Amino acid sequence: MEVYADYAATTPVKEEVIDKMTAVYQQHFGNPSSIHSVGRNARKYLDDARRQIAKGLGAKTSEVIFTSGATESNNTAIKGIAYANKHRGNHLITSKVEHHSVLHVFEQLEREGFDVTYLDVDNEGLIKLDQLEAAMTEETILVSIMFVNNEVGTVQPMYDIDAIVSKSNALFHVDAVQAVGHLEIDFHDFDIDTMSITAHKFGGPKGIGAFIVKDGTTINFPQLGGEQEKKRRAGTENVPQIVGFAEALKLANEHRDANNVHLMNLKNLFLVSLQERSVPFEYNGSMTDSTGHVVNLYFPFIDVETMLTLLDLSNIYVSSGSACTAGTTTASHVLVAMYGDEDRANHSVRFSFNEQMTEQEIKYITTEIHKIYHKFKEEN
Structure with missing residues (x-):
C-alpha cells in the first residue's frame, strides 16, 4: 500500500x-x-x-x-x-x-x-x-x-x-x-x-x-x-x-463541515491506534485549539530522519515540518519555540491528512510505525 x-x-x-x-x-x-x-x-x-x-x-x-x-x-x-x-x-x-x-x-x-x-x-x-x-x-x-x-x-x-x-x-x-x-x-x-x-x-x-x-x-x-x-x-x-x-x-x-468530521475521526483513530499498540509518543500542540488535518508527534525512540526514511521505504510519505525547509538539518523553529528543546524537534514527525484518506490507510501507518518501534526496541 x-x-x-x-x-x-x-x-x-x-x-x-x-x-x-x-x-x-x-x-x-x-x-x-x-x-x-x-x-x-x-x-x-x-x-x-x-x-x-x-x-x-x-x-x-x-x-x-x-x-x-x-x-x-x-x-x-x-x-x-x-x-x-x-x-x-x-x-x-x-x-x-x-x-x-x-x-x-x-x-x-x-x-x-x-x-x-x-x-x-x-x-x-x-x-x-x-x-x-x-x-x-x-x-x-x-x-x-x-x-x-x-x-x-x-x-x-x-x-x-x-x-x-x-x-x-x-x-x-x-x-x-x-x-x-x-x-x-x-x-x-x-x-x-x-x-x-x-x-x-x-x-x-x-x-x-x-x-x-x-x-x-x-x-x-x-x-x-x-x-x-x-x-x-x-x-x-x-x-x-x-x-x-x-x-x-x-x-x-x-464540503468543509463533512470533511472536518472525517478528519477528526482519522486523527482520533490514528492516536488511539498508536496507543493500542503501545507505541511511545507525545502529541505536539493543542488537542482542542487545532484543526483535524495536522498531527505532529514526538517519538522518543527514533530520530526524525531515520523515521522518515523507514516510512518512505514502507511507501508512507510524511515530513518533519514545513515542505519549504525540506533538505535542511535545522530543527523545526516551531517546535523549538514551543518547547525550547531541539532534541524534541529532532524526534518529531508531521502527519497531515485530507478528506481522501481512509481508515485503512491510517491503520497501515500505525502498523508500520509499530514495526519500526519494535525493531528499534529489539536492537536496543
Missing part, C-alpha cells in the same frame, strides 16, 4: 478543478487585457472567478489580488505595509512560529532598521495575548499572525488578537494558508487589513494564490509593469489557474 500523508505541504488537484482549467486552456486562451472579443471572453472568466473567490472569503471583489501564491502574498503584505507606513512608526510584531515566508521577511526588515518583536508561544503553540498587548506601542505599524500553524495545526485566537490590534493604529496581516477548507473564513468578520491564501493547499493548482487587501489600506505594491489587477500587481493573469483556484475554494467551502 502507498499512503500520502503530507497534505499540509500540498494536495492533489481535484478532478472538477482540472476539468474547469482544461476548458479555459483549450477554449478561452485570450489575454484578459486585450480589448478584442477573445480577450473579453477571457476577462469574463477572470471576473467571474474573482467574484466567486471574494464571496468564498467574505471579501469584496475589489479587495482580491491574484498572486503566484502565499509566499508572494506574505512578502507583498509585510514589506508593502512596512515601507508605506514607516513615517508613522518603526515597530513590527509577529510570532516565533510563523511560516518562513513571513519570518524571513521580518528578519530582512530588521536588517534594514525596523524594530521587530517576535512573540513567544506556549507548549500548545498559542501566542501569549498579554505579551502581544504589552508589545503594542504608538510606534507599532504592523502585526502579522498566522491563522493556523502549518506544522502543528494550532488555531490562534483570532478574535482576541483582533481585539487587541484593533485598539491601536497598527495594521493586521493574517497568513490564512492552512485555514481555508478547515475553518470558515470571513475577511470582514475580523478587522484584518491583509490576508494571504494559496490554492494548492485545498485541491487547487500550484502557482496561484490571492492577496486580500481591505479597501483603503495604505500599502506599497512592488511589482511594476502593466496595469493588471488595478495597477497593484503587474503581469498577465493566469486565467486557467485562477478559474481552478475559484472552483477549488468553492468545493472546499461546500
